[in-house]
Amino acid sequence: MKTSLPTPANNPNVRTINPEPSVQGRTHTSSCGSFRVVELEVSLRIARELAITGLQMTSPAMLFEQDETMWPFGGKDWNVIGIMFEKTDSYSVNGNRAKGKMADSVKTRVKIHDRTIMWVVFDQKGGIVESGPGNGVHHVSNDIYKNLEKVLHTNVSIREILKMLEQGTTAKAAKKLIWSGYPAKRPVDDE
Numbered sequence: 431m432k433t434s435l436p437t438p439a440n441n442p443n444v445r446t447i448n449p450e451p452s453v454q455g456r457t458h459t460s461s462c463g464s465f466r467v468v469e470l471e472v473s474l475r476i477a478r479e480l481a482i483t484g485l486q487m488t489s490p491a492m493l494f495e496q497d498e499t500m501w502p503f504g505g506k507d508w509n510v511i512g513i514m515f516e517k518t519d520s521y522s523v524n525g526n527r528a529k530g531k532m533a534d535s536v537k538t539r540v541k542i543h544d545r546t547i548m549w550v551v552f553d554q555k556g557g558i559v560e561s562g563p564g565n566g567v568h569h570v571s572n573d574i575y576k577n578l579e580k581v582l583h584t585n586v587s588i589r590e591i592l593k594m595l596e597q598g599t600t601a602k603a604a605k606k607l608i609w610s611g612y613p614a615k616r617p618v619d620d621e
Contacts, residue, residue: 506533508559509552509595511588512540513578513607515569519615521547521607525591527598540564548578554596558582570613577611585609 510533512524528536533551540549546564553559561582567575582588587608594603 505530507554508533508537509554509592510536510540511550511552511591512543512546512564513548513550514543515545515547515566516606519612521609521612522604523587523591523607524604525595525602527595527601545569548575550582552592556583556592556596574611574613578609581609581611 507529508527510526510528514522514524516522524540526536526540537549537551540546541562542565545566547566547570548561549564550561551559561579563575570578585607587605591603591605594600
């Protein structure tokens with residue numbers, strides 16, 4: 431569902447605010463870092479305009495997050511889980527809670543990690559939004575991967591990580607995957 435923002439062309443109550451030529455391109459540096467003055471001043475002007483017209487906005491940064499999933503009623507609030515290869519008989523579960531555009535970035539970073547066997551995106555109600563194999567899927571057999579897919583909702587380790595992330599006690603969590611589906615160790619011949 432694509433939502434369009436009101437523009438002066440389709441709504442006479444909306445005005446376009448252009449930055450003054452005197453502030454375009456200037457950069458301000460402070461102890462907190464540098465930022466472009468034009469972005470700050472434009473977003474503050476827009477915030478004032480919204481206050482005058484009676485519309486509400488939580489922060490000026492909200493103006494720059496206008497894809498269809500963010501505007502106007504909420505957005506992404508994901509728990510991104512990565513099942514990481516440690517050893518043949520030991521995997522770990524890493525979880526990150528991310529919101530907005532950062533959620534896509536976290537998902538991408540988990541997907542492309544060299545040891546990610548599988549990545550899963552959960553919403554805050556525990557439902558799977560999307561999942562797939564990671565760059566480290568070559569470390570395990572197809573049977574192991576399929577078995578991992580089957581236990582995503584029931585595995586104790588994954589549920590514990592999700593519980594911590596959903597409650598908001600932490601934004602990042604990791605623990606060893608406790609699971610009975612690890613491949614059997616092969617005996618070593620002493621010859």
